[in-house]
Amino acid sequence: MKTIATGNKAVAEAVKQAQPTVIAAYPITPQTQIIEQIAEYVASGKLKSRFIPVESEHSAMAACIGASVTGVRTFTATSSQGLLYMHEMTNWAAGARLPIVMANVNRAISPGWNIWAEHTDSMQERDTGWLQVYAGSVQEAYDATLMAFRIAEHEDVLLPVMVNLDGFALSHISQPLDPVEIGDFLPPMFLPHAIDTQNPAGYGVLTGPDDYFKFRWDIERSMRDSVKVIESVQEDYARRFGRCYGFTEDYCCDDANVVVISMGTLGKEAEVAIDMLRSEGIRAGSLRLRWLRPFPEINLEGREIVVIDRAYSFGFGGILATSIRSRIKRDLYSVIAGLGGQEVTYEDIADFIRQRRIGEECWFGVNDHA
Amino acid sequence: MDIPSEEYLLKCSSSCAGCSDSLTLRYVLKAAGPDTVLIVPACCTSVIQGMYPQTAFNVPVYNIAFGAAAACASGMSNALRALGRKTSVIVYAGDGGTLDIGIQALSGAFERGTDFLYICYDNEAYGNTGMQRSGATPLGARTTTTPSGKMDVKKDIDAIVAAHSPPYMATACPAYPRDLFQKVRKALMFRGPSFLHVLAPCPPGWRFSPEKSVELGKLAVKSCMWVLYEREHGKLSLSSPSRTAMKKPIPLEEYLAPQGRFEGINAETLEALKQNIAESIKRLTAEEAGG
Ligand SMILES: Cc1ncc(C[n+]2csc(CCOP(=O)(O)OP(=O)(O)O)c2C)c(N)n1
Ligand code: SF4
Numbered sequence: 001m002k003t004i005a006t007g008n009k010a011v012a013e014a015v016k017q018a019q020p021t022v023i024a025a026y027p028i029t030p031q032t033q034i035i036e037q038i039a040e041y042v043a044s045g046k047l048k049s050r051f052i053p054v055e056s057e058h059s060a061m062a063a064c065i066g067a068s069v070t071g072v073r074t075f076t077a078t079s080s081q082g083l084l085y086m087h088e089m090t091n092w093a094a095g096a097r098l099p100i101v102m103a104n105v106n107r108a109i110s111p112g113w114n115i116w117a118e119h120t121d122s123m124q125e126r127d128t129g130w131l132q133v134y135a136g137s138v139q140e141a142y143d144a145t146l147m148a149f150r151i152a153e154h155e156d157v158l159l160p161v162m163v164n165l166d167g168f169a170l171s172h173i174s175q176p177l178d179p180v181e182i183g184d185f186l187p188p189m190f191l192p193h194a195i196d197t198q199n200p201a202g203y204g205v206l207t208g209p210d211d212y213f214k215f216r217w218d219i220e221r222s223m224r225d226s227v228k229v230i231e232s233v234q235e236d237y238a239r240r241f242g243r244c245y246g247f248t249e250d251y252c253c254d255d256a257n258v259v260v261i262s263m264g265t266l267g268k269e270a271e272v273a274i275d276m277l278r279s280e281g282i283r284a285g286s287l288r289l290r291w292l293r294p295f296p297e298i299n300l301e302g303r304e305i306v307v308i309d310r311a312y313s314f315g316f317g318g319i320l321a322t323s324i325r326s327r328i329k330r331d332l333y334s335v336i337a338g339l340g341g342q343e344v345t346y347e348d349i350a351d352f353i354r355q356r357r358i359g360e361e362c363w364f365g366v367n368d369h370a
Numbered sequence: 371m372d373i374p375s376e377e378y379l380l381k382c383s384s385s386c387a388g389c390s391d392s393l394t395l396r397y398v399l400k401a402a403g404p405d406t407v408l409i410v411p412a413c414c415t416s417v418i419q420g421m422y423p424q425t426a427f428n429v430p431v432y433n434i435a436f437g438a439a440a441a442c443a444s445g446m447s448n449a450l451r452a453l454g455r456k457t458s459v460i461v462y463a464g465d466g467g468t469l470d471i472g473i474q475a476l477s478g479a480f481e482r483g484t485d486f487l488y489i490c491y492d493n494e495a496y497g498n499t500g501m502q503r504s505g506a507t508p509l510g511a512r513t514t515t516t517p518s519g520k521m522d523v524k525k526d527i528d529a530i531v532a533a534h535s536p537p538y539m540a541t542a543c544p545a546y547p548r549d550l551f552q553k554v555r556k557a558l559m560f561r562g563p564s565f566l567h568v569l570a571p572c573p574p575g576w577r578f579s580p581e582k583s584v585e586l587g588k589l590a591v592k593s594c595m596w597v598l599y600e601r602e603h604g605k606l607s608l609s610s611p612s613r614t615a616m617k618k619p620i621p622l623e624e625y626l627a628p629q630g631r632f633e634g635i636n637a638e639t640l641e642a643l644k645q646n647i648a649e650s651i652k653r654l655t656a657e658e659a660g661g
Contacts, residue, residue, distance in 0.1 A: 008514060015463050021452050021453075022445055022449050022452065023439075024444070024445055028496050049448070050448040050451075050452050052444055052445065052448055053482070053484065054441060054444065054478055054482075055441075055474060055475070055478030055481075056441075056474060056478070057473075058438060058441070058474075058475070059438065059441030059444070059474070059478055060441075061439035062434060062435070062438035062439075062442040062445065063441045063442065063444045063445030063448075064445055065434065065438075065442055065445060066409070066441070066442035066443060066444065066445030066446035066447075066449070067445035067446060067449035068432075068445075068449075069432060069446070069451040070450055070451065070453065070583065071453075072449045072452065074445070074449075088435050088437075088438075089435060089438060090524055092431035092434070092435055092438075106380060107389045117478065145372045146640070166389065170495045176465075189392070195407055195432065195446075196430065197404060197405045197406065197407065197429065197430055197457055200404075200425075200427070200429045200431075201425065201430055201431075202419055202424075202425030202430075202433070203430065203432045203433060204432070204434070205416070205419050205420065205421065205424075205425055205431070205433060206416065206419070206420070206421045206424045207421070207422040208411070208421060208422070208424060211422050211423070220400060233475050283579065321459065
């Protein structure tokens with residue numbers, strides 16, 4: 001039944017339907033509502049999970065790891081400082097091949113304290129072995145969370161999945177939500193290396209260079225295999241529930257001369273900018289990156305590219321711009337915008353496209369388009 | 371109660387000669403039996419376990435990051451109970467992983483009433499990284515980061531754990547294996563969190579010769595530098611070796627002399643150590659008597 005929900009509520013609703021056996025989490029703005037809602041579902045018996053209100057994010061992920069290795073479905077949620085505090089354990093979860101699902105509500109990193117949207121928190125988790133998807137709407141946050149469990153737990157993946165949604169811009173705004181009847185969309189979880197006292201083994205023991213190297217390669221191989229799994233899960237989702245998702249969301253790209261690439265809610269804002277530019281006769285398109293890991297194939301032969309980055313690698317460049325440049329093997333216009341929740345309207349985005357200077361980098365509001 | 375002949379610590383383990391950490395583990399696993407999962411943070415035990423693809427432990431061992439053991443146990447214990455299993459979940463951590471970096475997770479898991487046994491084997495330093503001081507290093511002991519002797523007293527982890535009111539907690543030492551064995555058995559009978567703090571004399575760390583590990587453990591108890599007791603639902607009872615020792619402790623020098631780490635300890639520090647012992651005897655006897 002169609003309702004109105006915030007991004008946070010939508011995630012909690014998806015978790016309720018996925019029925020993890022164990023949920024461990026620690027509050028942080030703007031994620032807090034997710035775990036409050038889950039705690040409420042558990043308290044009222046709507047969700048039969050064990051909810052562990054841990055004392056820190058480091059412990060939240062450690063508890064998920066301990067639970068997941070017994071072969072049960074697990075979930076947690078965090079944001080910003082919490083994700084950073086968890087970093088040792090996020091690496092552990094991936095290295096231990098545990099299909100934990102986590103929602104991360106993207107938020108800037110301190111100092112100064114800033115609770116608004118930015119992608120630098122999850123971007124710093126790029127190299128941990130987590131799959132990462134970024135939602136552009138409340139509906140998508142819900143759908144992505146449900147699909148995340150099936151993808152993470154697939155035998156060809158067995159890696160953790162992070163579902164990202166922009167702080168406040170998505171976590172706290174209300175949009176229509178059309179929940180699904182999941183039926184058998186999520187099969188029971190099966191973990192081939194689940195702890196078994198009948199068959200004792202050492203998990204994560206000291207490992208010499210050659211074996212360690214093979215384990216790392218296994219992670220990469222699964223990352224590559226996850227492409228097919230994501231495709232098939234997204235296709236199955238479309239077949240069952242009528243909503244189609246790809247690795248990217250393309251908007252008017254086919255005949256475009258110039259394409260703006262972005263993530264999360266800015267990607268949705270960009271679509272409005274494209275409509276405006278098109279009405280002025282400018283052939284622009286938008287490509288919203290949904291999956292960051294595994295990184296999608298991007299085919300934009302012959303178009304000029306503008307990348308909007310809501311994250312930055314100091315001393316180097318916009319993280320998304322850097323990734324795209326290395327894939328398309330040519331130069332682009334890199335705009336750094338929206339850090340710490342800086343307001344970026346569709347008109348601003350239209351300006352980025354109009355005033356593009358390929359080969360340059362611009363910090364919006366600081367040295368250009370001000 | 372007979373100690374079973376089954377061995378869960380296999381012969382390929384790679385500990386130092388005379389290691390009381392492995393000796394402790396041997397009795398712990400005999401007491402716990404095969405339906406047990408060990409959770410081991412970074413420490414000597416993760417080395418003793420051996421190298422992939424081998425393992426020296428005949429129960430599943432889940433290795434985890436240094437500060438995360440108790441939280442991992444919370445997740446595992448909750449999951450296993452949700453699956454209807456009675457499997458014993460035992461954290462087996464060093465003093466560094468317990469008193470220092472792991473204390474936040476420990477406190478959280480105890481406060482939440484996690485059903486598990488937390489064992490801290492205490493070799494009074496960071497063994498794994500080559501004997502740096504830990505919160506458990508006693509006053510006056512030399513380590514690689516306290517080359518002229520530690521200036522701070524040993525952190526009282528037992529008082530900290532006791533403040534969480536677990537149903538059962540105890541101290542032990544593998545020099546008294548039957549006592550250790552019985553305490554593990556007992557701890558595992560309680561639902562909720564239990565705690566065992568085990569003094570584990572460490573030949574390279576304490577600088578004594580490896581055949582003397584058991585003797586050192588006995589001297590620690592006889593000098594009352596280490597007191598054996600248990601606390602059941604808050605009620606303290608001294609274990610018999612300590613009850614006897616407290617009546618007439620041997621001179622502290624007899625415990626310190628065989629150990630290189632106390633070499634050259636000054637008179638003032640020695641006096642402070644002796645005073646700490648006298649105070650702890652007074653406090654514990656008064657508490658047992660209900661004072
Ligand atoms: C976050 C982190 N910091 C530091 C280390 C390095 N480290 C590994 S084990 C260890 C000391 C362990 O000491 P303790 O817990 O007393 O156990 P023992 O080695 O004495 O058995 C240290 C410092 C680590 N693994 N992780
Ligand atoms: S350093 Fe000490 S505790 Fe560590 S293995 Fe050697 S003897 Fe055992």
